[in-house]
Amino acid sequence: xxxxxxxxxxxxxxxxxxxxxxxxxxxxxxxxxxxxxxxxxxxxxxxxxxxxxxxxxxxxxxxxxxxxxxxxxxxxxxxxxxxxxxxxxxxxxxxxxxxxxxxxxxxxxxxxxxxxxxxxxxxxxxxxxxxxxxxxxxxxxxxxxxxxxxxxxxxxxxxxxxxxxxxxxxxxxxxxxxxxxxxxxxxxxxxxxxxxxxxxxxxxxxxxxxxxxxxxxxxxxxxxxxxxxxxxxxxxxxxxxxxxxxxxxxxxxxxxxxxxxxxxxxxxxxxxxxxxxxxxxxxxxxxxxxxxxxxxxxxxxxxxxxxxxxxxxxxxxxxxxxxxxxxxxxxxxxxxxxxxxxxxxxxxxxxxxxxxxxxxxxxxxxxxxxxxx
Numbered sequence: 001x002x003x004x005x006x007x008x009x010x011x012x013x014x015x016x017x018x019x020x021x022x023x024x025x026x027x028x029x030x031x032x033x034x035x036x037x038x039x040x041x042x043x044x045x046x047x048x049x050x051x052x053x054x055x056x057x058x059x060x061x062x063x064x065x066x067x068x069x070x071x072x073x074x075x076x077x078x079x080x081x082x083x084x085x086x087x088x089x090x091x092x093x094x095x096x097x098x099x100x101x102x103x104x105x106x107x108x109x110x111x112x113x114x115x116x117x118x119x120x121x122x123x124x125x126x127x128x129x130x131x132x133x134x135x136x137x138x139x140x141x142x143x144x145x146x147x148x149x150x151x152x153x154x155x156x157x158x159x160x161x162x163x164x165x166x167x168x169x170x171x172x173x174x175x176x177x178x179x180x181x182x183x184x185x186x187x188x189x190x191x192x193x194x195x196x197x198x199x200x201x202x203x204x205x206x207x208x209x210x211x212x213x214x215x216x217x218x219x220x221x222x223x224x225x226x227x228x229x230x231x232x233x234x235x236x237x238x239x240x241x242x243x244x245x246x247x248x249x250x251x252x253x254x255x256x257x258x259x260x261x262x263x264x265x266x267x268x269x270x271x272x273x274x275x276x277x278x279x280x281x282x283x284x285x286x287x288x289x290x291x292x293x294x295x296x297x298x299x300x301x302x303x304x305x306x307x308x309x310x311x312x313x314x315x316x317x318x319x320x321x322x323x324x325x326x327x328x329x330x331x332x333x334x335x336x337x338x339x340x341x342x343x344x345x346x347x348x349x350x351x352x353x354x355x356x357x358x359x360x361x362x363x364x365x366x367x368x369x370x371x372x373x
Contacts, residue, residue, distance in 0.1 A: 032342025061282020
């Protein structure tokens with residue numbers, strides 16, 4: 001029997017993405033699944049209802065949609081009210097952030113919902129095309145560079161004018177993951193001089209390949225598996241002293257360092273921020289998890305001692321078309337191998353399926369979340 005796969009409208013304030021764009025809805029339909037889309041679900045991402053009508057059945061409201069759905073695709077975690085609308089035993093795919101939503105996890109467990117937290121997909125080669133964190137970070141890294149350029153008090157590129165030559169801005173980017181690398185590339189395209197820092201020495205090659213200069217603090221934090229180890233107090237101070245000098249000379253600082261499931265590391269101290277030149281800007285992409293700067297106020301942009309500090313939230317939603325399309329491809333690449341003649345057959349021996357599962361058969365199967373509960 002074909003699975004009924006449903007796409008509700010996102011109800012979190014400010015969320016403009018949709019879990020499936022019309023193209024991916026058609027691809028699921030070609031696999032034999034039955035697609036249900038709530039009317040207006042794609043409107044904020046500029047996908048009209050008519051674009052879904054060829055592949056999907058449009059449903060008037062969320063209550064009716066959830067009543068029929070075997071599988072539900074969402075971007076944001078559902079509210080407790082939405083969970084109550086889910087059929088017992090249904091399957092849910094979304095960015096669930098369980099460490100922040102323990103009451104939600106308990107209710108999913110109690111309703112015997114099979115839930116997949118898309119941010120838990122293991123970062124292995126085979127799963128790169130399913131990696132929601134990477135796809136959305138690419139969007140965020142691009143947009144945050146534009147935001148820094150917009151908030152800066154001067155030009156990013158060097159300009160030669162009749163009034164003389166204007167020097168390019170110096171930008172420091174902290175963190176060279178997907179978002180950081182995208183920010184580096186975008187700031188370089190805008191003509192800025194870019195320096196970047198990452199605790200992993202292996203990031204040097206990627207940073208320099210984009211035309212930026214690696215900030216060398218003289219501290220090697222590499223450990224087994226490519227992860228960073230905990231620094232000693234002496235190493236932390238040495239790192240901070242070197243970064244402070246580079247930050248003081250910068251016109252803009254973009255910080256992107258975050259650890260999934262944990263508070264963002266505090267890298268930019270109040271003293272560092274106060275040591276920057278007036279008119280400089282800090283854009284903290286890690287604001288959603290507390291921020292990399294001690295002065296960041298999540299969701300706010302304000303001025304402190306002549307320095308503009310921005311803590312934007314949900315940056316990918318501000319580019320809803322590509323963010324939705326990339327997210328939808330992640331969902332399709334994750335689930336499509338498990339669809340046979342329209343029916344969903346989950347292979348629990350598959351590492352990707354097993355490690356991204358949050359709840360199943362009335363149990364919390366993600367061990368770190370189970371310990372928190």
